Amino acid sequence: xxxxxxxxxxxxxxxxxxVTGKTPNSHRLQSGLLAITLVxxxxxxxxxxEVSALVLPVPSxxxxxxxxxxxxxxxxxxxxxxxVEIIAGFVFGVIAGLVIGAMISLIPVLERLVYPxxxxxxxLPKVAIxxxxxIWFGYGLTSKxxxxxxxxxxxxxxxxxxxxxxxxxxxxxxxxxxxxTNWQTLIRLRIPAALVLIFAGLEIAAVLAVIGAIxxxxxxxxxxxxxxxxxxxxxxxxxxxxxVLIVLSANRIGDARVxxxxxxxxxxxxxxx
Amino acid sequence: MREDDPVAHSxxxxxxFLGTVHCGGELVTEPRPDAGVVFQQALLLPWDTxxxxxxxxxxxxxxxxxxxxxxxxxxxxxxxxxxFAQKYPFELSGGMQQRVSICRxxxxxxxxxxxxxxxxxxxxxTREAMNMELMRVWSEERKTVIFITHSIPxxxxxxxxxxxxxxxxxxxxxxxxxxxxxxxxxQSMASARFGELCDHIRSVFGSESxxxxxx
Numbered sequence: 001x002x003x004x005x006x007x008x009x010x011x012x013x014x015x016x017x018x019v020t021g022k023t024p025n026s027h028r029l030q031s032g033l034l035a036i037t038l039v040x041x042x043x044x045x046x047x048x049x050e051v052s053a054l055v056l057p058v059p060s061x062x063x064x065x066x067x068x069x070x071x072x073x074x075x076x077x078x079x080x081x082x083x084v085e086i087i088a089g090f091v092f093g094v095i096a097g098l099v100i101g102a103m104i105s106l107i108p109v110l111e112r113l114v115y116p117x118x119x120x121x122x123x124l125p126k127v128a129i130x131x132x133x134x135i136w137f138g139y140g141l142t143s144k145x146x147x148x149x150x151x152x153x154x155x156x157x158x159x160x161x162x163x164x165x166x167x168x169x170x171x172x173x174x175x176x177x178x179x180x181t182n183w184q185t186l187i188r189l190r191i192p193a194a195l196v197l198i199f200a201g202l203e204i205a206a207v208l209a210v211i212g213a214i215x216x217x218x219x220x221x222x223x224x225x226x227x228x229x230x231x232x233x234x235x236x237x238x239x240x241x242x243x244v245l246i247v248l249s250a251n252r253i254g255d256a257r258v259x260x261x262x263x264x265x266x267x268x269x270x271x272x273x
Numbered sequence: 274m275r276e277d278d279p280v281a282h283s284x285x286x287x288x289x290f291l292g293t294v295h296c297g298g299e300l301v302t303e304p305r306p307d308a309g310v311v312f313q314q315a316l317l318l319p320w321d322t323x324x325x326x327x328x329x330x331x332x333x334x335x336x337x338x339x340x341x342x343x344x345x346x347x348x349x350x351x352x353x354x355x356x357f358a359q360k361y362p363f364e365l366s367g368g369m370q371q372r373v374s375i376c377r378x379x380x381x382x383x384x385x386x387x388x389x390x391x392x393x394x395x396x397x398x399t400r401e402a403m404n405m406e407l408m409r410v411w412s413e414e415r416k417t418v419i420f421i422t423h424s425i426p427x428x429x430x431x432x433x434x435x436x437x438x439x440x441x442x443x444x445x446x447x448x449x450x451x452x453x454x455x456x457x458x459x460q461s462m463a464s465a466r467f468g469e470l471c472d473h474i475r476s477v478f479g480s481e482s483x484x485x486x487x488x
Contacts, residue, residue: 174316178330178377188329192320 057239065243075228079247082225085141085213086251089148094205097153098198101160105194106186111161122154127215134220144216144224151212152205159201163194210251309378311388315370317362323349323373324358330380348376351410368399372406379414386418393423401459404430408457429453429470430462437477447477 039059045051046058053061069075104111130147137143167190175185217226225244232240309330317326327345331337349358352372362370371391378386388407392400404427411418422428428435429451437446451470453461461467 168316170312170314170316171318174310174312175333177310177312178333180333184333188332189318192318 054236054238057242061239062242062246065237065239066246069240069243069247075244075247077223078225078228078244081141081223082213082217083251085144085148085216085224086209088141089145089212090152090205090209092145093149093152093209094156094202096149097156097201097205098160100153101157102164104157105161105164115161118154118157122158126151126212127219130216130219133216139220139222141223144213144221147216148209148212151208155204155208156198156201159197159204160194163197163201164190166197167193210248214248307381307383308385308387309381309383311371311374311378311386311391313390313393315362315367315374317370317373317377319362322359322361323354323365326362326373327376327380329377334381345376345380348379349373351413352376352406367395368403371395371403375407375410379410382414384416386416388418388420390421390423392427400427405459407431412456425471425474426462426467429467429474430457430459435470435474437474449474449477 043059046056051058104114126147133143133147137146171189171193172185175189180188213224214226214229217224218230221227225248228244229241232238232244317323318329321329324342324345325332327348328337328341331341331345346355346358349355352375354369354372354376357365357369357373362373365373371394374391378388392403395403407418408431418431420428420431422431432451435449435451437449438444439446449470453464453466453470
C-alpha cells in the first residue's frame, strides 16, 4: 500500500511503464528478447530435469492449453464473467468511495462519527468474509461484485479524504481574499486539488478489484477465471491453470497502462509544484 | 504609493515578527471587493491556465464577458506576459508567477492593492527587477498600495510613507515620510538621502527590537 504525504507527485511505477506512457522501441526489443530467453531456458530446464507437469509445466504445454481454451471457446464465458465482476465492482466501489468520502470530508461532524467505524471495518480482511457473502448473495455474479466493490471502496475513500485534507491553507485564504463562496472554493480549488490523490486511490482500487473478483470466485462460483483456476487445479490440469493465469495477467497489464495514462496527465496538477 | 499594512487583515494580526515590519494604517476586517491582494506565494491554481488564473476574481463574480477577457489579456501584456496566457503556472518561473498574481490582483481595478511581502520568495536580483516593475505598473495605474516588507531598503525605495510597526504587540512605532523624488530607480538607492532614511528607520527598530539593536 502506498502512503500519501500531502502534495505527493503521482508516480507511475507499475511494471516499468515509462512515464510518458510510451516505451521506446529499443526497450521493447530488449524486453522481448529477455522474455524469449527466459521462456527458452524454462522449456529447456524443465525437459532436462524432467520436471513433472504437475509441478511446473513446460511453456509449450501451456501454450497448447491456451490454444485449446480459446479455440474451443471454453474461456469466453469465464473471461466475460470475471470482467463483468471486476468492472461492475470497481464502478460501484469507486462511486461509493467518492460519495461517502466527499461527504465525510465536507461535513466535519460526519467525519468524527463515522470514520472510526470505517477504519475498524477496513482492518477486517475482506477476503476472509467472502464465504459470508457467498451465503448472502449466492453463487452468481452478485456476490463477487459485492466483494469487489467492498475491496475497492476503502482505498478510494481514504484517498478522497486525504485529497480534501491536502488543500493548501494559503490557497483557501487566496480564494477568500477574492470573495469566493464556499461552493466556488469547493469546485475551483478543493476538488481539483483532491484529484491527484483520488486518482492514486483509483489506481490501487483497480489492482484490488481483480484480486477481489478472483478470490470471490475461489470461494464460491460457477463461472469465471478464478473458478476456472480452481476447477482446473482440482483436475490436475496445471498447464491449464498457467494458461488462465496468463490470461489474467494480460488483463492486469491492460489495466496498468490505462492508469498510467490517466495518471500522467494529472502529474502537473500537483499543487506542491 | 503608501507603504502601509492592514493590521487586522482577515482577522489576523500581521505585526508581531522579530525584525523589520513596515506597516500601519487601514484596518481591514474582511475581504473587500475594492482591494486586490498579492501574497508572498503566487498561489495560482495549478490546473488553470495563466489567463484563467488572472480572470479568477471576475469569474468568482460570475463575470465571463469578452470585456473581462480583454482586460485580462491587456494586464498580461502590460506585465510582459502576453505569450504566456495559455501556459500553466508550473511552466513559469517564480518571478513570472508573481507577476501573474499581480495581474490577478489588478483584475477588478481595485482602489487598494494589498501586497504581503510579494517578492520575498524571489532571488535578490529578480526582487530588484520586480520592485522596478511594480513602480512602472503603479505609474500607469495609480492605486493606493499597501506593501508589507521586511526589507528596509525596499520600503524606502518603493514607499511614499513607511509605517514602522513594533513587534508583539503590533503598534505603530513611527510613520516616516519618504521625500525622495519620483520617478525612482535603483540608482536612487545610492543617494545619501536614501541612506539617511534607511538609517533612521533602522534606528527606530534599534530602540525596539533587541535582535536588530545588537547588530
